[in-house]
Amino acid sequence: MESDLSSFDIDAPRWDQATFIGRLKHFFNITDPRTIFVSEQMLDWAKIMVENSRRGTVPPGTDREQLLYAKKLYDSAFHPDTGEKMNVIGRMSFQLPGGMALTGCLLHFHRTLPAVVFWQWVNQSFNALVNYTNRNAASPLSGRQMAVAYVTATGAALGTALGLTLGTKGAPKLVARWIPFAAVAAANCVNIPMMRQQELLHGLVVTDAASRELGQSRRAAALGISQVVVSRITMAAPGMILLPILMQRLERLAFMKKIRVLHAPLQVLLAGAFLVVMVPTACALFPQRCEMPVSRLEEELQASLRAQYGDIAFVYFNKGL
Structure with missing residues (x-):
């Protein structure tokens, strides 16, 4: 054996x-x-x-x-880069229990401004931890940079949620139920790049097919981070777009009117049903080990690679999750 x-x-x-x-x-x-x-x-x-x-x-x-x-x-x-044990809440395997609880609460508690502020803050705190945990660990982030990233992303989520909440008063009820998704999508566009700003500023490590380090590329970082943003928004979209439609129809039923206290737990469970499929699906949209043509790298890096290694066609890097 x-x-x-x-x-x-x-x-x-x-x-x-x-x-x-x-x-x-x-x-x-x-x-x-x-x-x-x-x-x-x-x-x-x-x-x-x-x-x-x-x-x-x-x-x-x-x-x-x-x-x-x-x-x-x-x-x-x-962690795939460092081999260090990741905190439990930041692991992608925690996305189902963590995400279902937060998605259910975001969708249910959207009627008052204090509730919107509280749940968007909790959600962005969770997202910041997940984004930091699943970053490309070759680019360390200082405490000050992490704080700025957290405050900026939370501000984007709150600004979007509060702005839309105030701006859509009198709109159909379903529109109000979709505001949390708009806020989550906007925050992801800020939270992820900010939490991984070192990669955008200094580039991340690119390798050849044999995992030999070749240099650092900001364009590779931009590609990887943009793919992660798309994945995270895709992960949240079906549940946060379709679940409000489903709940609006269910709430019209007579028996649902009698069990209003169970509406929030029901939304949490239904959010979990979406995430069972969407967490792995969103992660699978793009390869974790990205392949990028050398011709798309910075010109100075292209020249350096060709001078050292000859005619090399592709480089590879871990985009993170």
Whole structure:
């Protein structure tokens, strides 16, 4: 058994990451919310197993399924750049429980300005932590930069939500229910770039196909961050657009009028139903390891790469999540 697995490439994707379906299967696997309940000891075991497998020193008696499960836990809990354990709330596997609670509350408590302010603040605090946790860790962010990013993103969300709330008074009820999504989308366009501003300012590390570091590119950072913004908005869109329509129709039913106290819990559960599908789907829209033509890099970096490595066609980088 050991000899069979000593050459097992644990970092080789189980599914083809060049296809959407392959990436979807991968992210269904690593965003599994059950992994957040795994003990710290089990996560440490997973890291040891992955590191041993990379060295070709698989313990006797280990089977392939154990290695695959260890890799699932490792990918769900440890940062791909640093190998450090991520905080639980910031992991993508926490997006289902965290996102369903916040989405349900954002959609339900939208009638008063204090409620709008409170839930948008809570949501942006959550998003800031998720964005920081899933950044490309090669570009450290100072405490002051993190604070500015947090305040700016929260301000964008609150400004959008309050502006639309005040500006749509008298509009159909459904329009008011869509305001939280507009605020979330606007905030994502600010929160993610601000939390990852170091990458935009100084570039992120690009490599060749063999993961050899070649340099840093601001254009690669801009591409990666823009893809993450699109993914996050896509993740929230179906639930925050379709759920208000569904709830508006349900609330007209006689039995729903009798159980108003259950409307908020129901919205939370329905938001979770959307996110079960949308978290892995949104993550799978773009490859995590991006491929970028050298011709799209900064001209000085193109010249440097060709001078050092000859005719190189593509570079690769981790866009983060």
